[in-house]
Amino acid sequence: MPLFEYECNKCGHKTEFLEKSDNKKKHVCEKCGSSDMQKVFSTFFAGSGSKSSSCPTGTCPLN
Ligand SMILES: [Zn+2]
Numbered sequence: 001m002p003l004f005e006y007e008c009n010k011c012g013h014k015t016e017f018l019e020k021s022d023n024k025k026k027h028v029c030e031k032c033g034s035s036d037m038q039k040v041f042s043t044f045f046a047g048s049g050s051k052s053s054s055c056p057t058g059t060c061p062l063n
Contacts, residue, residue, distance in 0.1 A: 010034040 007014045008029035015037075017027050026035045 005040040006037040007040045008032060008034055009036040009038060014040065 013031040
């Protein structure tokens, strides 16, 4: 099941929600109760590309 992280625009609290395709409900911050939340793309999705993972030591000449 897809798990998405949302950040509250009001208090900055981050909450993870399971998102189902049939669930059209708005996410609500568990800390302040605000529904003004935006989706955060975690490092799980954005982590690739910043560092070469083909060379474990980082000293390979071809990198
Ligand atoms: Zn909040």
